[in-house]
Amino acid sequence: MKIKVGDTVETIDDAIIGEVIKISENDITIEDVDGFEFQFHANELILKQSKSKFDNAIYDTDIESIKKEKDDNKKRTVTKVKPKARHAPKFEVDLHIHHLTDSTKGMTNYDMLNLQLDTARRQLEFAIRKRIPKIVFIHGVGEGVLRQELETLFGRYNNVKFYDADYKTYGLGATEVRIFQNLEP
Numbered sequence: 001m002k003i004k005v006g007d008t009v010e011t012i013d014d015a016i017i018g019e020v021i022k023i024s025e026n027d028i029t030i031e032d033v034d035g036f037e038f039q040f041h042a043n044e045l046i047l048k049q050s051k052s053k054f055d056n057a058i059y060d061t062d063i064e065s066i067k068k069e070k071d072d073n074k075k076r077t078v079t080k081v082k083p084k085a086r087h088a089p090k091f092e093v094d095l096h097i098h099h100l101t102d103s104t105k106g107m108t109n110y111d112m113l114n115l116q117l118d119t120a121r122r123q124l125e126f127a128i129r130k131r132i133p134k135i136v137f138i139h140g141v142g143e144g145v146l147r148q149e150l151e152t153l154f155g156r157y158n159n160v161k162f163y164d165a166d167y168k169t170y171g172l173g174a175t176e177v178r179i180f181q182n183l184e185p
Contacts, residue, residue: 140173
């Protein structure tokens with residue numbers, strides 16, 4: 001069976017189910033129930049088959065039961081994610097030192113900065129592994145040392161773009177990272 005726009009598909013290697021929203025050559029873009037978009041090669045997806053009451057060749061001629069089933073199907077509604085909420089980052093990492101350790105006693109500024117950077121790197125690697133497309137790192141304003149180091153860290157990844165996070169939500173003290181999956185097979 002050939003996959004087409006509007007089909008529900010499932011990934012072979014991951015537990016991701018979504019609706020096909022775009023097909024270009026051998027790449028297929030799907031949107032999951034949370035509104036996240038993922039791109040896969042056609043050979044990484046399978047068409048999700050829906051069970052039909054006709055699968056077992058048992059034909060029910062009772063009109064009332066068919067009407068009831070039709071009404072039950074109408075009552076099921078899928079909650080749509082609003083466009084603004086769809087693009088809002090769901091994953092936030094607060095890098096303020098008091099969130100990362102109980103006490104900074106005995107820690108130098110270098111130790112604190114390394115703890116913050118290690119936390120950022122681990123969370124970014126986690127997001128990449130779990131195919132989380134957006135993540136916000138809250139670093140605060142300060143003198144800008146952590147922000148500069150984070151930009152250096154993010155710059156080491158080919159599949160990552162970063163920019164200032166939403167000013168209304170975070171002010172100047174946060175950086176949003178967008179992770180692009182499946183750039184190279």
